[in-house]
Amino acid sequence: MDGTETTATFAAEDLPAGGHPDLVAVRDEDAATIRRLAAELAVGHPAQLTAEPDRRFDDAAFLTAVESSARRMSHRLLERLVGFRLAGSSSGGLVLRGLPLDPALPPTPADGSYRGPVSDLFVSSVTQLMVMSVLGGVVAYADEKDGRLIQDVCPVPGAETRQENTGSTLLELHTEDGFHPSKPDFMSLYCLRGDPRDEARTVVGAVARVLPGLSERCRAALREPQFRIRLSSSFTGGGPARWSAPLPVLSGAAVDPEVCLDLHAMAGLTAEGDEALRELAALMTRSLLAVALRPGDLLIVDNRQAVHGRTAFRPGYDGADRWLRRCYAITDLWRSRGTRFPGSRVHRPL
Numbered sequence: 001m002d003g004t005e006t007t008a009t010f011a012a013e014d015l016p017a018g019g020h021p022d023l024v025a026v027r028d029e030d031a032a033t034i035r036r037l038a039a040e041l042a043v044g045h046p047a048q049l050t051a052e053p054d055r056r057f058d059d060a061a062f063l064t065a066v067e068s069s070a071r072r073m074s075h076r077l078l079e080r081l082v083g084f085r086l087a088g089s090s091s092g093g094l095v096l097r098g099l100p101l102d103p104a105l106p107p108t109p110a111d112g113s114y115r116g117p118v119s120d121l122f123v124s125s126v127t128q129l130m131v132m133s134v135l136g137g138v139v140a141y142a143d144e145k146d147g148r149l150i151q152d153v154c155p156v157p158g159a160e161t162r163q164e165n166t167g168s169t170l171l172e173l174h175t176e177d178g179f180h181p182s183k184p185d186f187m188s189l190y191c192l193r194g195d196p197r198d199e200a201r202t203v204v205g206a207v208a209r210v211l212p213g214l215s216e217r218c219r220a221a222l223r224e225p226q227f228r229i230r231l232s233s234s235f236t237g238g239g240p241a242r243w244s245a246p247l248p249v250l251s252g253a254a255v256d257p258e259v260c261l262d263l264h265a266m267a268g269l270t271a272e273g274d275e276a277l278r279e280l281a282a283l284m285t286r287s288l289l290a291v292a293l294r295p296g297d298l299l300i301v302d303n304r305q306a307v308h309g310r311t312a313f314r315p316g317y318d319g320a321d322r323w324l325r326r327c328y329a330i331t332d333l334w335r336s337r338g339t340r341f342p343g344s345r346v347h348r349p350l
């Protein structure tokens with residue numbers, strides 16, 4: 001997303017009380033199993049404990065071991081994750097509550113990037129990688145956050161109004177990297193530290209929930225490639241604006257279409273397209289589900305079924321701010337082999 005201000009289409013007070021994405025309470029014994037698997041991975045792959053911040057985890061043997069270990073998580077947890085991968089959820093999201101965390105949490109990074117010892121965050125990192133490995137292949141983008149497979153999401157001074165992960169004003173509804181030809185199929189946010197003021201709400205909007213309320217004309221217009229998305233500033237390096245190729249907002253099966261939407265950076269190429277976008281936005285912003293992420297919560301969003309955003313919050317910039325970690329997965333690594341670096345999960349710059 002780029003760095004300009006936006007007009008808010010939803011507000012915290014409009015969110016339904018108690019309406020949240022599907023939620024699974026992870027049992028203590030299942031969290032303990034994950035902790036044990038993480039400890040085994042640390043012993044089996046000591047090089048990961050000393051890897052440079054920007055190269056962490058992007059190692060074929062390590063990621064193979066992570067995926068193999070993930071299959072030894074509890075049957076209960078695996079069943080929910082496999083079910084989400086195969087059939088999604090009516091909310092478009094899934095929150096796993098009560099996953100393991102590391103014993104002592106460092107201060108929230110002031111500049112939006114954790115550069116401390118990987119051992120301090122090894123348990124939470126491996127937990128996120130294992131869960132995402134059940135959903136697909138973990139990937140990243142060289143243009144974004146130095147191509148890290150696990151990226152820090154925390155407020156950065158001076159970036160308050162940016163429409164991206166470093167901001168703290170309302171973050172408009174969007175498909176993650178919707179402009180990218182190899183956008184993630186799943187996006188996850190692992191909460192290490194919640195918002196101390198308890199103001200931030202992460203919201204999820206599933207297209208299936210609003211489809212029946214859209215006019216026939218709107219639905220037809222959204223299926224035409226008459227929209228484009230401005231590339232996020234991280235992908236243009238501060239250069240002139242670049243736009244995606246014309247694309248439709250809805251594609252695929254009539255009853256369960258895939259959505260690609262960005263209420264901040266998307267524009268219609270026709271008056272008909274703009275009108276359809278407005279109708280969809282109005283309905284979508286009234287059907288959002290919200291979650292106040294707390295430590296040990298992992299929110300997974302099916303990036304094909306649902307869009308996400310965040311309400312505004314007030315950071316303190318004192319090391320105690322909200323700190324999430326983001327990780328992506330795509331269901332078919334094979335399809336993006338030509339656009340990633342050889343032997344790496346990181347996509348080349350666009």
Ligand SMILES: [Fe+2]
Pocket residue numbers: 174175176308
């Ligand atoms: Fe996002």
